[in-house]
Amino acid sequence: MSAEGRPEREFRPPGSSEVAKPRAWGDHNDAASVRLAECAKTFADGTRALLPLNLDIQAGETVVFLGPSGCGKTTLLRIIAGLAQPDAGGRVFFGDDDVTARPIERRNVGMVFQSYALFPNMTVAENVAYGLRVRRIRGDERRRQAAKLLDMMHLAGLGDRRVDQLSGGQRQRVALARALAVKPRVLLLDEPLTALDAKLRESLRVDIDRLLRSLGVTAVYVTHDQAEAMALGDRVAVMSHGRVEQIGAPQDIYYRPASAFVADFIGTMNRVSGQRDGASLRFPGGMLRLPGHAMAADHAMFRPQDARIVEPGAGALTGRVAAAFFLGSMTRVVVDLPGEQTIVIDTVERRSFVNGEAIGVDVDADALVILES
């Protein structure tokens, strides 16, 4: 599926056979793999936005860069796009094609921005067809492809509207159609849903997911929203302070975090610490049996939904209810353990909790997360 060093071969001037017989949108053969080699970025003021990074993204894969603001994820996206240059020595490859020295307009990427960045001087259809116009595709062919893309984005019939007549969600759909129109080798999305309200975000996220899967386009997606990252990414790269802390399938990131930062950043994680005693971890509130591989650990972590509430004294831990919040689909119980430790448990049990009530908590050994060092 790689482009095999064939840059800009897709759109020839009118008359070429490839243009006369455009492919179906479901067959996105232009998707290229992306390889970053020793890509670092230091800004003029000496800030290290990105530490040297090596990364391979498969053709057709969606990789989400997730992290708090200032973690370097947008810088990384801009380096792949060609809007920023890596420090000397860094290289960016699309397939086998070294694109490091090429500006963005010669990389054949598609880009979707948080602020939509639609051209206000053009209609919706003209926006979508802009990349084709730049590539000198004939007018009727342009219009045909734009209509097809708008149709695919549930925007059929809106082609003649002005951009400012659309809602935020519609605008971002147009932006997506515009980016896909050029059959990019890599699609780059920079927090595309951040400007939308929660409901729209959800529905557009589903649409984006469907599109990325069906088109098989290589996509790099940047967000600070972990739910978005989990839902969209084939792989998620969690970033912090210019470094990729962990990269892996969403399940890996969630259930097997590689660092305390990842564990804390993704979802809620309980952490209890105590004394090592053989295969167990002892602390005032009880004792947890550790999995075999946890050699020198003095702590254990687990997700709120991996703990079960049992009769007092029956589980591994015993504590008192500090607070309970009924959230509809579940109840979140905050439990104080003896020795100043607090844990959070999510339960679907249909019962109410009284503050101060003594409860037991059990956690399976294979649900425990133990970080080395």
Next chain:
Amino acid sequence: MTTSSTPHPPRIRSAPSPRSRGEGRDEGHSRRFYAQLAFTVLVCAFLVVPVVLSVLAGLSQNFFVGVKSGLTLRWVGQVWSLYSGTIFLSLALALECLAATLVLGVPIAYVLARRPGRMARLFEELLVLPVAVPGLATALALILLYGGWRGFRASSLFILVGHVVFTLPFMVRSVLAVMAAMDLVTLEEAAASLGAGFFKRFFGVIVPNARYGILAGALMVVTLSVGEFNITWMLHTPLTKTIPVGLADAYASLRLEIGSAYTIVFFVMIVPLLVAMQWLSRERAPALAGRK
């Protein structure tokens, strides 16, 4: 000159029902409204009456006798035969000045918008200097610098340079304001990501989206160029007179009716430009608001 502020509702004495509050406002409204109307009419009259008098003077047989001496186009005809050259020169200068400020001003505004920084601000201030400095001083500086080049000094090109120096900041400011309001950098990045090189981005995306600023600046430049007197007065030669210079000349040396008729000609040229400018500023507001 219209009543701009709506009158404040009067102070409420006792806890009133909504209805009585509304009535109180009506009463206060009417009194204040008529006071403001009277004031506005007075100010308008102050501005308009001289204009009307001037127009009448240019159309009457004998200004000192008044309109009852009869209306005539004779003076307008004389202005045409004596000063039509100044009209064509002024128009030509205005268009040349427009072309020059477009070619210089739009790129300057673009660079200033793309690189906001201390140097850019300094340059922007520097650019406005010719507006703050008296036109006579600007003109004198031009004469000192270029007066030795006889051919240049004697041509209308010399006046053009003065006009461009004076009007350029208006074009730059107008375009810069619009460019600063749109997300220039992201729009350009979006166009670049779709394969557009610099010139395609500049002429296909940036210029069309700055069109309201460019149009407003263009009308401003033409209006200012047509009406410019201070600099032109110093730079002109007997063969390169513009309308305002000719106007001064006519009032100084010919009968009042001809000068007044000349004023009419000037109005006919300048008023449509002013109206267009006003219309444009109204058109532009919703267009900018709708973008957000």
